[in-house]
Amino acid sequence: MYRYLFSPITINRLEIKNRIAYPSLGLLFSYDSKLNDRYTHFFRERAKGGAGIVTVGPVGVDFLGSGILALSIARDEAIPDFTKVTGIIKEEGARAWIQLFHAGAYSHPFLIDGKDPIAPSAVYSKYAKTTPREMTIEDIHQVQEAFAAAARRAVVAGFDGVEIIGSAGYLITQFLSPLKNHRTDQYGGSFENRLRFPTELIAKVRDAVGPDVPLTIRMAGNDFVPGSNTDTDTPKIAAAYQAAGVDAINVTGGWHESRVPQLPMELPRTAYAFLARNIKNAVTVPVMASNRIASPDDAERILRDGYADMVNLGRVLIADPQWPVKAFEGRTSEIRPCVACSQGCTDEIFSGRPVFCVGNPRAGFEAERKIIPTDSPKRIMVVGAGAAGLEAAVTAAERGHRVEIFEKDSDLGGQLWIAGAPPHKRELLEFIRYYRAMVNRCQIPLHLNTTVDINLIREKAPGHVIVAEGARALIPPIPGADSPEVLNAWQVLKDNPMLGKRVAIIGGGAVGLETALFVAAKGTLTPEVLHFLMAYDAMPPERLKALMFAGTSSVTVFEMLDKAGKDVGKSTRWILMDRLNRYGVTIKTGTRVLSIDNGKITWEQDGENRSDRFDTVILASGSLSEQRLAKAMADAGIPHTVVGDGIKPGKLNDAIHGGFLAALGL
Ligand SMILES: Cc1cc2nc3c(=O)[nH]c(=O)nc-3n(C[C@H](O)[C@H](O)[C@H](O)COP(=O)(O)O)c2cc1C
Incomplete structure (x- = not known):
């Protein structure tokens, strides 16, 4: 299909069985730079799922470049552990790749025993919040030799291919960038001089591994950093890499410090494939595309339409390692989605914690969270078809229990519909697609429009009940908040009612801010209309850009805390705040709303009371657990398990992981 x-496809002389590569992704499964069982189970599963290449990485080549957190192959003693992991990847039918890593100025002193990071020049790094030491010529040769020695060890350990990281703002990118490289010797200044460090490095690694070992490099197709390399420079860089000896080029986009997002769901699917195509025009070796290649249709289109020769599936294979097998067998609707939420991966790793996956409770827990068939199948009643109930139902059914789902609404999905409503959040609706397919595949009877009470439970007499009642919007104790003309965020996101010109939102947490975006985006130019107007030069670009953000309502958010969006993930908060700013949303922090009276809001700020009039007031003040059935069951002494928001309002991963674990415990 x-x-x-x-x-x-063939890279150098090595045949890869398909066009799917799992790229390097820091997982932080150890804090001693060594592989362990958690890593090996993780990689086994990715290889088993059918990817052609599985990359182990990032792997440091010396201490200053990778410190205590990344894996390291800086010493011979590391070879046996890497040999074990390559054995596993190959045993499962994939080719084993390693990504060799040096952070340069992106290293942090606290990761390298308080030493200074090294870089081409002593330019302050906003990302690492420190100024690195300028590398001497001796340092330069040492780092190049360290890459070569690491590559030699990698080949001894059985890796089929070696990738050098030349992307994301790390050491090689720093040498290439006039922003970071202010050297006046042979490694700085002209384009040729800035290229010298990576091309010499490639030649040394090539020498170390010999002519037949596939050698690849990852590069940004555009640094997306003003003053640094753009897509007019990168094809020349790629051509120089090929001339220096690489066998394939893996193209991503941006640096860690770019103000253009690279990972979250705001980034449209396949958005950076055009960067790969741009590189492909300049080289004859295979090119890989990257970033948000989510569905098999997307991947096939990238290959078929000539953007790239291979695709990287990063978080997608964390979310579902079986993606390749399911695509091959035509079971695409059963692929667990990566919704690019960044919560379990990027946010965790930037907080120094191991990666997990919101949508896949097994990721990183492959050994301990196995779906083992039950030897005592029970009749299970699942009440509530939100994420928690659905995950519990599907997992229980996969284990061989006989499951039925009961849902009071007319469709499954629960709060996923609300969460997926704001602009750029539509990806979350992929969970609905997935659970629908799985409910079908597991042939789970789904009773919609059915409110469950104790009588129905007694009548059905199931072996166990999973209660996933969810939550409801909370009405805060503000005079006037309960009047009928005051809306709540859930209603707005779900029913999309007509709103007034001046809209106030009370509550500036994640839900309040996303509702603000939802409201502010109403009446703006749609992407299709923008494309049309641009294509025909119908209006000046600046005017079109203004119309992209000029909606029909003005929005003001009232937040009690000193900072809005405190509950938004680290890696995505800046993007949300940036968007709100572009849409002209006013955020009033440190405000306590005192009353709502016919659209007149009175609030206290800095000891003063103020008021203003709004056409529509929307509450976004959190939620309350629904516990009607759970309480009735507890009173009646009927055994049951509560999952999801019914325990306490939480995040999507609490719902999915909680539902999954409850089903494992049946
Ligand atoms: C938690 C995390 C760690 C990553 N670590 C690396 C890395 O060490 N080296 C690298 O080249 N890319 C790294 N990436 C980028 C991924 O390889 C990949 O390009 C990116 O996630 C976009 O692809 P995806 O949308 O398929 O996930 C990382 C991404 C994430 C989310």
């Missing part, structure tokens, strides 16, 4: 995706 996916003819191009599942055709083999």
